[in-house]
Amino acid sequence: MDRSCYVPAQMAQSVYILAGEHSGxxxxxxxxxxxxxxxxxxxxxxxxxxxxxxxxGPAFNDWxxxxxxxxxxxxxxxxxxxxxxxxxxxxxISKAKPSLLLxxxxxxxxxxxxxxxxxxxxxIPIIYYISPQVWxxxxxxxxHMAALLDEMLCLFPFEQGIFSAAGLKTTHVGHPLVxxxxxxxxxVERENDLVGLFPGSREREVARLFPDMLRSAKLLLQEGRRxxxxxxxxxxxxxxxxxxxxxxxxxxxxxxVTVGDSHGLMQRAWCGVIASGTAxxxxxxxxxxxxxxxxxxxxxxxxxxxxxxIKYIGLVNILADxxxxxxxxQGEAEPGQINQxxxxxxxxxxxxxTMIDSLLATAAQLGGRGAHRRAxxxxxxxxxxx
Numbered sequence: 029m030d031r032s033c034y035v036p037a038q039m040a041q042s043v044y045i046l047a048g049e050h051s052g053x054x055x056x057x058x059x060x061x062x063x064x065x066x067x068x069x070x071x072x073x074x075x076x077x078x079x080x081x082x083x084x085g086p087a088f089n090d091w092x093x094x095x096x097x098x099x100x101x102x103x104x105x106x107x108x109x110x111x112x113x114x115x116x117x118x119x120x121i122s123k124a125k126p127s128l129l130l131x132x133x134x135x136x137x138x139x140x141x142x143x144x145x146x147x148x149x150x151x152i153p154i155i156y157y158i159s160p161q162v163w164x165x166x167x168x169x170x171x172h173m174a175a176l177l178d179e180m181l182c183l184f185p186f187e188q189g190i191f192s193a194a195g196l197k198t199t200h201v202g203h204p205l206v207x208x209x210x211x212x213x214x215x216v217e218r219e220n221d222l223v224g225l226f227p228g229s230r231e232r233e234v235a236r237l238f239p240d241m242l243r244s245a246k247l248l249l250q251e252g253r254r255x256x257x258x259x260x261x262x263x264x265x266x267x268x269x270x271x272x273x274x275x276x277x278x279x280x281x282x283x284x285v286t287v288g289d290s291h292g293l294m295q296r297a298w299c300g301v302i303a304s305g306t307a308x309x310x311x312x313x314x315x316x317x318x319x320x321x322x323x324x325x326x327x328x329x330x331x332x333x334x335x336x337x338i339k340y341i342g343l344v345n346i347l348a349d350x351x352x353x354x355x356x357x358q359g360e361a362e363p364g365q366i367n368q369x370x371x372x373x374x375x376x377x378x379x380x381x382t383m384i385d386s387l388l389a390t391a392a393q394l395g396g397r398g399a400h401r402r403a404x405x406x407x408x409x410x411x412x413x414x
Contacts, residue, residue: 042071044126048095048134053077056132062404128153135160142176153178170194201402202395212291224300229262242277243363257283260290299373312387319369321361352386
């Protein structure tokens with residue numbers, strides 16, 4: 029069925045959008061702001077976070093604090109609440125008859141919602157922004173997604189071929205992170221005695237990884253090296269936890285903990301240690317060489333190894349399809365091996381230069397500035413029936 033010329037009975041130029049996490053709220057708000065520039069009278073409905081609500085108006089459902097739950101157990105405990113939200117959203121679409129449904133990330137919920145919406149509202153186009161990483165954990169779902177969705181807007185270039193091969197119209201719009209990082213660029217000289225420690229943005233992650241980062245730093249100092257260490261905390265609560273861990277390790281005179289400014293540190297530090305996640309991509313963009321550390325509970329890791337079908341866990345290595353940075357996973361994420369890799373980054377100039385060149389080349393695949401505008405232009409084509 030050709031849904032590109034679908035015109036709702038009650039309201040033209042309207043979008044029903046769903047995002048369920050803070051990152052999705054930020055990305056969706058960027059897209060919606062760009063879309064409003066192209067279609068000033070656009071009506072925005074749906075659910076998301078505070079940034080989206082500012083654009084949409086008071087009737088918009090800001091649910092992200094409740095919806096952004098981590099872990100299977102939390103979701104199961106709140107299954108009744110999610111089921112109620114699910115039904116209410118379908119009812120809202122039935123009443124409003126929007127021009128299209130725009131789903132942003134949050135695959136556990138949004139892919140189920142796409143299936144229900146396609147069944148109940150077969151004529152409404154469904155667009156997905158920020159493709160789920162099913163290429164990593166369940167490629168068998170891709171053909172089913174192709175049957176449900178009308179277009180996928182993806183961030184990474186390799187994703188376009190994967191989804192297009194299944195018959196799903198796919199547009200590579202680039203990564204919205206580029207705009208944020210460019211606005212944070214400060215053009216400073218790197219400090220050859222400064223090492224950045226980036227233990228993650230979640231309490232469990234910090235508690236699990238930061239102590240071993242500190243032990244590694246202590247090993248370097250015990251060798252007589254004159255080094256300084258900085259560690260940016262993602263929040264005030266994590267700042268207090270990290271300060272406590274620094275004091276417990278006897279490193280208060282050598283490790284400065286700050287709140288925020290991770291992007292500044294990535295441009296000043298000579299090298300670093302980073303918990304697996306978006307920060308590894310950010311560091312690559314700024315050309316800071318580093319090693320990646322990753323550790324979770326062993327049952328979680330074992331289950332993950334059964335499901336994940338990719339060679340690497342680091343986004344930079346996945347993009348490059350080779351090892352650009354060393355990944356220290358589970359038992360390898362310990363002070364001795366972290367120390368060994370920092371030695372390479374501090375003492376071996378060719379090793380360091382090769383990594384920096386590879387990081388910058390890989391980060392270039394994220395595209396230029398304007399990802400939200402490109403995504404908005406793709407959505408606008410559906411709204412304008414072209």
